[in-house]
Amino acid sequence: MGFALVMLIATLFFGMLASFSYLNPEFYNQYIPFYQLRPMHVSAALFWIIGGATSCLLFFKKEVSEEGAKRTIAERLFINLWMITVVVIFLFYSFKKFGGREYWEFPPFLCLPLLISWLALMVAWFKAWLKAKDYPLYVWMWTAGICFFLFTFLEQNLYQIPWFRQSFLKEVIVQWKSNGSMVGSWNQIIYGCSLFLMVTLTGEDSIARTKTAYYFFFLSITNMMFNWGHHIYNVPSASWLRDVAYGISMTEWLFFIKMLQSFKEKMDERRKFKHLITYKFLIAAEVWVFFNLTLALLMSIPAINRYTHGTHVTVAHAMGTTIGINTMILMAAMSYILRVDELEIRDKRWVHWGYYISQASLVVFWVSLIIAGFLKGTRQFNFPHITYQELMVPVNYWLRVLSFSGAFLLLGFLLMLKTYFKALRKA
């Protein structure tokens, strides 16, 4: 867990540096160029999300399977191999050695230890799964997430087979198919943690057993499998591919309606648990789900996607979900595991301050990305003959706002993590 939290700090730190180097590449090219900082930022984010989700999963699985606290060999293999590989990846980045593709820019052979590590996690999980007395929804979500991550990770590496590189279009479609579904797979693990926490906090086991909950689980699985096409709407692909993605993505309106319906219920629940830090993060994640779902629904309409694709609106969606939803749920899960709520008021005050600073800066961060993306999207159609630098002049103003809000975001998280690391030392 400590390693995952270090990855979170690395994500925010490299992200802030990358945004400054984006605005002033002439200066940063002399020391640490953007093309080196971006993979450091993106890979750190991936390893924070995946590492954070799996470390929470390994803790919660002991509660559902009544396993002892001692780590199994498979767990130790997963944790150690994963951490060593991540360190090696950053060493390669520091020597400007790349070779992979977007999000996985490190030399592809390093995917092999990550794969072995993941298989070890699967062994550890299914051993616990066999011991589980029953399978509430969160166990389903974790199982689905773990299995689909394996599939998408393998699919992500299919490009090593020459047949997949016979056409650039085939390659790019398969790449974004796997990337899109992979996000869904770790979302299943993280949302499973969120559900587990809600059951534990409220003491209502029925939340994870209702028909409606299972219905929405299967709807989310369907979206994970078939709703990734918005990444490649503008790639010359077979029309049926776009039709399937567009059709399935519109089922997300049901999530939207469900959120509006349960608004009052959530408000009542909030009054009861608002003093808990764990619950605060879960509520923040809910709010960010609402905003990001709205954005995702709009981006899933091809006619709108035509303007937003390849702009910072896509980044707003990616960062909004990664920080606003996934990170908030992981912060909630970790505060529960590390018993942050039981710490002294003095320590918890840091978390409260950090929480409010990070939420406020994330709002500015997210909105500035949307405005920047909207400007880029409209200008590239309205002024098709101007140079890229001219196109970006008004956009860059908003990217400056983004950079400064990113620095405050880092500050907010550092304040919170100060207490988390203290709790970790105690644990």
Add this chain to the structure above:
Amino acid sequence: MLHTDARHGGFLIFYRFLTFFLQDLSKIFTILTILFMLFSIAIYKNGNLEPKHLPSSKIMAGWKTWQDKNCQSCHQLFGLGGYLGPDLTNSVTEKGKPYLKVFVQYGTARMPNFKLKEQEADEVIEFLAWVDSSGKSRVPAEAVEWTGNYKLQER
């Protein structure tokens, strides 16, 4: 009994998986997974419009350089990639190979000089020309239908 009888461990694990997958919920999950697999195979085989020509070894070498130098961090192809530099999908048509080669080989104030050999720069340009031949990056307004969807043609 399930966890303690080590002699029949393998059979019991199989039995546990089998009974799990015969539950109603598991059936839905299994059907969805099968559909997903079929969908994946269909995409691998027929997801893209056919390429005009297969990549030569020169194009493949250029593609490798593109990844080794992490060009995707700053540039996009079909709107996928970074935001620091322009989308290069149709750069060969729009700017021409000689113009692009100068940038690739020497960089600019904003783009670092990767010190590519002449052959490597040529290979990257061949790769970009190959990408260019596969389609247009921007969707024309007339392709958008009343449903909000659009259909794209092979270039």
